Amino acid sequence: EVQLVESGGGLVQPGGSLRLSCAASGFTFSRYWVTWVRQAPGKGPEWVANIKQDGSETYYVASVKGRFTISRDNAKSSLYLHMNSLRAEDTAVYYCARSHSGGSCLLDYWGQGTLVTVSS
Amino acid sequence: DIVMTQSPDSLAVSLGERATINCKSSQSVLYSSNNKNYLAWYQQKPGQPPKLLIYWASTRESGVPDRFSGSGSGTDFTLTISSLQAEDVAVYYCQQYYNTPPLFGQGTKLEIK
Numbered sequence: 001e002v003q004l005v006e007s008g009g010g011l012v013q014p015g016g017s018l019r020l021s022c023a024a025s026g027f028t029f030s031r032y033w034v035t036w037v038r039q040a041p042g043k044g045p046e047w048v049a050n051i052k053q054d055g056s057e058t059y060y061v062a063s064v065k066g067r068f069t070i071s072r073d074n075a076k077s078s079l080y081l082h083m084n085s086l087r088a089e090d091t092a093v094y095y096c097a098r099s100h101s102g103g104s105c106l107l108d109y110w111g112q113g114t115l116v117t118v119s120s
Numbered sequence: 121d122i123v124m125t126q127s128p129d130s131l132a133v134s135l136g137e138r139a140t141i142n143c144k145s146s147q148s149v150l151y152s153s154n155n156k157n158y159l160a161w162y163q164q165k166p167g168q169p170p171k172l173l174i175y176w177a178s179t180r181e182s183g184v185p186d187r188f189s190g191s192g193s194g195t196d197f198t199l200t201i202s203s204l205q206a207e208d209v210a211v212y213y214c215q216q217y218y219n220t221p222p223l224f225g226q227g228t229k230l231e232i233k
Contacts, residue, residue, distance in 0.1 A: 044213055044227045045162075045170055047220075061221045095169050102175055105215075105222035106160055110169035 002026040002109045004096050009114030016086050016118070022079040022096030022111060029077035030054075033099035035107060036070060036081050038092035038116075048094070049081065050104060064090075086118045122147050122216045126225035132233040139201040141228045143214035148194045151218065158218035161190055161199045164227075165210045174199065175217075206232065 008020040020036070035050040049060045049070040058070050069082040079096050093115050097107040123146040133139040149158045157177035162170035172181045174190040177197055187202045201208055209232060214225040 045164075045215075045224045047222050047224070059220045097169075100172070100175065103158060103217045105217035105220065106158075106172070106175055107170075108172050108181065110171075113169060 002098065004098065004109060004111035006094060006096050006111045006114040009094065009116045011117045011119065012086055013120050014087060014118055017082070017084045018086065018116060020081040020083070020094055020096075020114060020116070024077045024079065024096075024098070027098070029072075030074040033104040034072065034079045035097045035099060035105070036079070037095045037097055037107070037110075038090075039095070039113075040089075040092040043092075045095075046092070047105065050099065051079070052104075083116070086116075088118050090116060091118045092116060121221060121223060122149065122218060124214050124216055124223050124225040126212075126214060126228050128228060129226070130229040130231065132231045133201075133204045134233045135206065136203050137233075139204050139208070139230055141199045141212050141214075141230070143192075143197045143199070143225050145195045145197075145216055149216045149218040150194050157193055157197070158216055159190075159192070159197050160215045160217060161188075162213045162215060162224075163208075163210045164213065170213060173212075201230075204230075204232070 003025045005023045036048040051058045051070045067085045071080045093113040095113045098109040100106040100108040127142045159177040161174040164170040178190045211227045
């Protein structure tokens with residue numbers, strides 16, 4: 001069974017940093033693009049970043065470019081999101097998701113999410 | 121960016137009746153080299169992550185009931201639930217995966233009338 005389990009969320013002050021993790025199991029992690037998607041309270045999902053199977057390509061939404069870094073460790077079947085210079089508008093549930101074979105931005109399995117709250 | 125706009129924002133349908141949700145993209149998501157529309161539909165229930173229902177505009181994901189169907193091409197797409205069941209109450213999102221960033225629509229909240 002495919003499982004994705006996020007961790008690392010919490011309350012952080014504006015300007016602070018946080019590192020999210022996602023532990024994958026039930027599939028060969030190294031064969032798939034993986035993605036971070038966030039969802040602010042009462043809003044629709046927002047794609048944040050994704051990373052190629054070998055980590056050689058990464059893409060970001062404009063609003064986080066230069067502040068967030070996506071990375072992966074295939075030996076540990078783990079995905080990470082390093083978030084710096086956090087702002088109130090980064091408050092959201094952050095999901096990790098696996099990309100479907102049909103496209104790197106098509107998401108077939110999602111974790112349950114971890115809540116990040118940016119507030120003083 | 122390819123912006124996705126859904127209509128309506130909310131919809132109330134009687135059990136057993138048809139529900140129809142529309143999605144329009146700001147530019148075509150039809151890739152000419154393979155004639156595929158890079159358009160997906162997701163269902164999200166309260167407290168849960170989105171669940172993939174349909175991709176390539178009309179291909180059902182494994183395990184999705186056949187009362188769910190997708191249609192359309194280019195810039196205009198439709199998700200249809202042929203006979204609404206109580207468990208279909210959710211918010212539905214379309215998403216283009218033609219390019220980056222793969223934006224989602226604003227969502228359509230489906231309720232029972």
